[in-house]
Amino acid sequence: MFFLSWQFVFKKTIQLKSEVNSLLLESGKGAINETELKELELELITTENLLGAGSHSNTRQVLLSFVSGYCSSNNLLLRQIPGVSTQIENGFIIETNSFIVDGGFLGLLKLHYEIETKLKTGHLSSVEYRLNQNKEGGKKVLSGIFMLQNVKKKEI
Amino acid sequence: MIGLNLHFRKDGGEELRVAWMELKKGKLLVSRSEVVTVENIKNLPSDIPISISITGRGIITRNFTNVEEDADFLGRILPGAAPEDFLLQSFPCVNGSRIVSVMRLDVLTNKLEELTQNNDRILAVFLGPAIVGSVFSLLHIDLGNKGGLSFLDYEIKFENGSIQGVSPTEKISESFFVEELNIDSSYLPAFASGLEFLFNNYPELNFPPKVNSAREEFSWKKKFKLSSLLIYPFLFGALIVNYFLYSGYKESFGRLITEQGYTREIKNRADSARNALLKNKELFDKIGANHHGPTSFFADRLVSDMPAGINLNRLVFFPVKKTELASGQGVSFLKDLVIVNGSCTSNDALNKWIEKMRTREWIENVHLRNFVRETTNQPADFSIELNIR
Numbered sequence: 328m329f330f331l332s333w334q335f336v337f338k339k340t341i342q343l344k345s346e347v348n349s350l351l352l353e354s355g356k357g358a359i360n361e362t363e364l365k366e367l368e369l370e371l372i373t374t375e376n377l378l379g380a381g382s383h384s385n386t387r388q389v390l391l392s393f394v395s396g397y398c399s400s401n402n403l404l405l406r407q408i409p410g411v412s413t414q415i416e417n418g419f420i421i422e423t424n425s426f427i428v429d430g431g432f433l434g435l436l437k438l439h440y441e442i443e444t445k446l447k448t449g450h451l452s453s454v455e456y457r458l459n460q461n462k463e464g465g466k467k468v469l470s471g472i473f474m475l476q477n478v479k480k481k482e483i
Numbered sequence: 484m485i486g487l488n489l490h491f492r493k494d495g496g497e498e499l500r501v502a503w504m505e506l507k508k509g510k511l512l513v514s515r516s517e518v519v520t521v522e523n524i525k526n527l528p529s530d531i532p533i534s535i536s537i538t539g540r541g542i543i544t545r546n547f548t549n550v551e552e553d554a555d556f557l558g559r560i561l562p563g564a565a566p567e568d569f570l571l572q573s574f575p576c577v578n579g580s581r582i583v584s585v586m587r588l589d590v591l592t593n594k595l596e597e598l599t600q601n602n603d604r605i606l607a608v609f610l611g612p613a614i615v616g617s618v619f620s621l622l623h624i625d626l627g628n629k630g631g632l633s634f635l636d637y638e639i640k641f642e643n644g645s646i647q648g649v650s651p652t653e654k655i656s657e658s659f660f661v662e663e664l665n666i667d668s669s670y671l672p673a674f675a676s677g678l679e680f681l682f683n684n685y686p687e688l689n690f691p692p693k694v695n696s697a698r699e700e701f702s703w704k705k706k707f708k709l710s711s712l713l714i715y716p717f718l719f720g721a722l723i724v725n726y727f728l729y730s731g732y733k734e735s736f737g738r739l740i741t742e743q744g745y746t747r748e749i750k751n752r753a754d755s756a757r758n759a760l761l762k763n764k765e766l767f768d769k770i771g772a773n774h775h776g777p778t779s780f781f782a783d784r785l786v787s788d789m790p791a792g793i794n795l796n797r798l799v800f801f802p803v804k805k806t807e808l809a810s811g812q813g814v815s816f817l818k819d820l821v822i823v824n825g826s827c828t829s830n831d832a833l834n835k836w837i838e839k840m841r842t843r844e845w846i847e848n849v850h851l852r853n854f855v856r857e858t859t860n861q862p863a864d865f866s867i868e869l870n871i872r
Binding site for chain 1: 718721722725728729732733735736739740742743746749750752753756757759760762763764765766767769777778779780782783786795796797798799800801802803813814816
């Protein structure tokens with residue numbers, strides 16, 4: 328009678344109690360509440376929006392329009408827009424666009440400032456001011472080489 | 484409980500009288516009394532204990548006055564008799580006197596075996612009529628002015644409710660009342676033996692060895708029965724408590740399992756959000772979106788601070804990592820690095836410029852990487868690397 332009571336009644340209660348205790352312990356480990364989750368997801372959405380902010384479908388055209396417009400009104404020469412370089416990272420496409428503009432230092436510096444503060448298509452990742460020998464006349468020319476990167480969400 | 488009296492008549496015959504009694508909640512219940520045969524006794528239910536008194540021929544009974552409790556009664560009654568051959572019982576009376584009864588042990592043992600067929604349910608044996616005195620007050624017998632009571636072949640005298648002495652008599656038995664039952668006095672020893680077993684007024688009395696072991700066994704059985712009676716309600720109570728506990732735990736278990744599923748889902752979502760956030764931050768870092776202030780400002784400051792006598796050939800903010808370009812891994816940049824290449828006619832001017840750079844809070848450190856002057860009259864070529872905070 329006692330054995331049966333123990334085996335089929337009391338033992339089961341004790342086992343259930345230990346399972347409840349272990350569940351209680353488990354539920355306390357690494358617990359995260361809904362508010363924290365919402366904050367995390369909001370931060371994620373913000374970063375994704377930031378990354379995707381430059382996901383203009385026609386970046387090079389925008390760039391050309393912006394730079395050539397600025398050059399014509401500031402006595403600068405847009406000399407070259409080389410081909411775009413792309414790479415894929417974490418489901419995003421990183422595009423690297425560059426362009427070379429010739430002109431005076433002040434003009435190039437202003438363009439540098441305009442790109443950093445006003446151009447919303449991409450982020451200015453690198454700038455180089457270089458004094459080159461002009462192939463035609465032997466005169467030295469100052470060039471500005473601007474490299475911009477922008478991120479687009481990869482289409483699935 | 485059965486109180487039994489075995490009386491050996493003077494003519495050699497035997498009489499068996501039985502009194503049925505029970506003690507319920509401290510109250511004595513007498514159901515009936517009757518004359519029975521040995522066969523009747525043998526056929527009684529085996530679980531009913533028997534207490535027997537033996538009276539009549541073969542039992543020597545003597546009155547002793549002013550004697551010690553441990554006096555040699557056997558020596559006085561039967562000089563030279565071996566104690567191991569006899570059962571002797573001594574009953575205290577008024578004024579320190581005693582009534583002592585003696586019987587041969589082998590005769591007694593044989594008689595008990597004959598009655599019970601060795602099933603060990605005789606738990607007490609009382610010799611002689613003195614046992615009646617011990618329960619006299621319990622039976623509420625009104626003696627009136629008689630001062631004594633006759634039963635079987637004995638007459639017992641009482642003084643102030645206690646036994647005074649016993650003597651043989653030829654008187655016939657009388658009637659008395661027990662619990663409103665009119666009972667013949669010849670049943671007194673049967674009642675007395677049963678009551679004495681229940682109330683145990685003479686715990687010091689001797690019994691035959693076999694009766695002693697039967698008493699011990701009965702006592703254990705009684706304890707076991709009592710403990711069983713206690714254990715079952717306890718077990719029942721424990722099962723009820725267990726039922727409530729189990730129900731409570733089961734409810735908690737179900738709730739926790741549901742909560743755990745929900746928590747796991749939240750945790751998984753949080754983990755994937757953290758991972759995605761980490762990757763996005765790496766991406767931010769890679770494209771330089773986490774960079775410091777506007778580089779156009781730094782370029783302007785650097786050139787403004789530049790003294791006369793220095794010409795710049797190249798100024799690069801965050802140059803491309805050439806190794807990655809070459810291996811086709813995409814484009815990435817040397818963050819925080821600024822390279823300045825140029826020429827100077829005056830070493831002092833270059834030194835001053837570098838010192839000026841060091842004072843700018845947005846510059847972490849300045850390194851002059853290269854300085855070459857081919858001839859004295861030609862300007863020196865230099866290369867400087869800056870790290871921006």
